[in-house]
Amino acid sequence: MSTAPVRSSRPHALAGLVRLTSLNVFILFLLISVIFTLLSPSHRLIDPDNITVYLGLGAEFNIVALAVGLLMICGEFDLSVGSILVFCSFSVMKLVFAGENIYLASAITLAIGAAIGFLNGFITVRARIPSFITTLGTMMFWRGVTVFWSEGLQKPFDTTSYFVFTKVFSDPVGGVVPVQFLWFIGITVVLWFALHRRPVGNWIYVTGDNSLAARAMGINTNAVKIGVFAFVGLICGLVAIMQISRTGAFTSRAGDGWELRAIAAAVVGGTSLTGGIGSIAGIFWGALIISLIENGLLVMRIPYFWTYTVFGVVIVGSAILSAFLDKRRSSLGRETG
């Protein structure tokens, strides 16, 4: 029987398509920016204050989207990012109130995030459960645990005493440029190098594309997946720290709904739902688009309720587009034998 042709991780023809897609996403981003600017009352969208909020606050989500997108490239989903985030938020607070030094608390939290991510990966890979079910379960679990443990713990704490901390994580650089955005750019660059210039990137692509072939080639797909899951958890921990640094308070609603928007960001950015296809650049612009939509709806005074519908359409629409592009790619000479 004809065997499915194994797509190489950097296929020549497809590389063009992928690059083309991230260019398209960028264009889409510009387009939406222009439209929203025109539609917003007194062009509030490009008001410097708004831009600061968009770039700064939005970056927190964007960073998580990068990690989620990376995981999708290697073929798995993580619906628990919001819950990991809120649990890590909680753990920072809990540790600080217990008297721990904030840096130590942060370090421990990062470790916790990574550990939770590791657990997600481990369960998915070893028990062979579809990742969206595993992470659905862990999503419920960690948020439930957080809410349970945090009852009554709403005291904000004073972050001004930790000015180095906040300088690193939340204060605008030079009073203007939101440092979160710099983090976003920085992480994007690092991931870009890792994915497009290092062997591990190749492993991620191939694992997502055809894990059987990857394993046959000696790549430890289990380790790759667990590793990326752990990375996602780590990133959630990092963003939790950034949020705490910015707000000085813990809220049990942190990260609510981020999982779907992160997936939407990745899909809009050209990441395939079935794995193996995607680029950091695409996810970068995709995340910016999703944050832009949220920000835009706010600025245009559209009732928040509409965001549900909008995101529903965005998710389904981009998924359809993604499936359509996948079919175009694979219908070229698929039949052999």
Added chain:
Amino acid sequence: MGNTKSVLLRILSFKISFTLVVFVALFLVFTIFTPGHIFVSSANLASLARLAPDLGIVALPVGMLMICGEFDVSVPSIIAMSSFVFVNLLGWGVPLAVTPFLTLLVGALMGLMNGILVVKTRIPSFIATLGTQLFWRGILYVTSQMMPIGLRSSLPSGSFFETLLIGNIGGVLPVQILWLVGIALVLGFLVHRHRFGNWIFTTGDNKTAARAMGINTDRVKTACYVVVGVVCSFMAMMQALRIESFAATQGIGMDLRAIASSVVGGVALTGGIGSIPGVFFGTLTIQIIENGLILMGAPVFGINAFIGAVVILFVILNVGIERLSLRAQAAASPAGKGNGQ
């Protein structure tokens, strides 16, 4: 030796035995460990009897859909939307003879939309129905402004319809239970004794084979989605009657709990494996867990955490249970029965 062992093997070869064992075990646990054995107090059991059918009725077609290989997480939105339509229709004076059918039609259409979306675009059903869930939720929130709408002004109590849906037999047995059992029987016969059921199993187990054998798998899946929609609308009406209003929060959480019920009932996430009786007992199990934990003092939010963990646990367990039941079946061989029975 021979007889007890072979009887035992025959029992084990039915996968549902495991769900039943878990159910009975948990029932006993909660009976013993809830303060004052309040779990089995008539008040609690009565309350369970009234409320459990909500999830139960919805979980059955969701499980059926999962057997044919797809998911539907837009269930909460179908429920809320149907309730909204129902209460509004009554408010606009549409006669009670017509309203229920229009409401069911809404559910059917929403289900149809899901089905067509999944089948035509080949997007993973989880994502597609997540999208439709959000889509309808947004529309609902905007049109309703999340304000509840009372039912009593348009529908005085004591109507036959209301009694039909949520009345009490002999003042004791809630009619909802009968509806739950009735729907379970209908779907049970459909899935396990009708040829459409064979199409459901084979589509979920090996879609390629089913198509090669001439089964229109697209139509099978779409039909299952429509059934989910209709049943959700039905349940929405029951709920609206019971709480005497439309509430925008109706149905929240049902998507995951329905999946959890199915998983605990032995339905495989990949399709092709499962049973309606399994889902039936699965939903009862999930709900006595929720009920028992609350009675034992667990905070409401913590329960979600537990359910999440339970889902994962059972997905893992199901693989083992499947293997065990196959082995038992092979050992009990000539007389043994198989899946789809």
Added chain:
Amino acid sequence: MSDSIPDVRPAADGNLVEMRDIHKWFGPIYALRGMNITVKRNEILGLIGDNGAGKSTLIKILSGFHLPDKGEIWFEGKRAHIQSPRDAKALGIETVYQEQALAPHVSISRNVFMGREPTRALGFLDRKVMAVESLNALAKIGLHLRNPESIVETLSGGQRQGVAIARVLYFKAKLVILDEPTIALSVKESQQVMDFMKQLRDEGLSVVFITHNMYHAYQVAERFVIITHGENTADVKKGETSIDHLAELVIGSTPAGGRGSNEA
């Protein structure tokens, strides 16, 4: 389509199937380049050729999964318009794929009657008929199992293939197409499957099968058609050839009948 030729043109005697001048493109790829294949009544025909030669595509056209871009199919002396698997089945053409044939977690009887379930009133399954007839069908090809409700997953590879084959027999197939029937089977199981194929022929059917395995092909087929790069390059009877000769024909080192393999 050349409709000027009347649909009823007497086919050469004894031919069950004639595929004439079949061409097929997949986008820019020219998969089948004017193939001419005949299948006689009551024979076992082996289709062999290297990967990508077009064997799978050809049988998919015959079983209705693909439509030819050019060419005709004649079945039992009459022009056949096979637009879908249903049309092929209606004619009596059945295909058995390997992994794709059965639902592993479903019982034997339900698998045998997949899509064609015998029913009583209102579409409810006639399970008694299913149980009895499925075992009968299996017995006909020499597979004697006892419990029709056994899950297919519990059967061996050879037995599973047997179920898939018995299924087509039950549904009055005239032509059975097997795609790599012995791949992933043990020696013993392969033998079992080859015996099934012979039983089919003895029941009056014709069998066409695709394989890479020359040894199996040589054991069971009476005639071989070699396919290279979308064309049939050789057509030899068993008596006229040997396993080595077949291998050479496939690789192309021996020009058979003056037809070499064209480069793309």
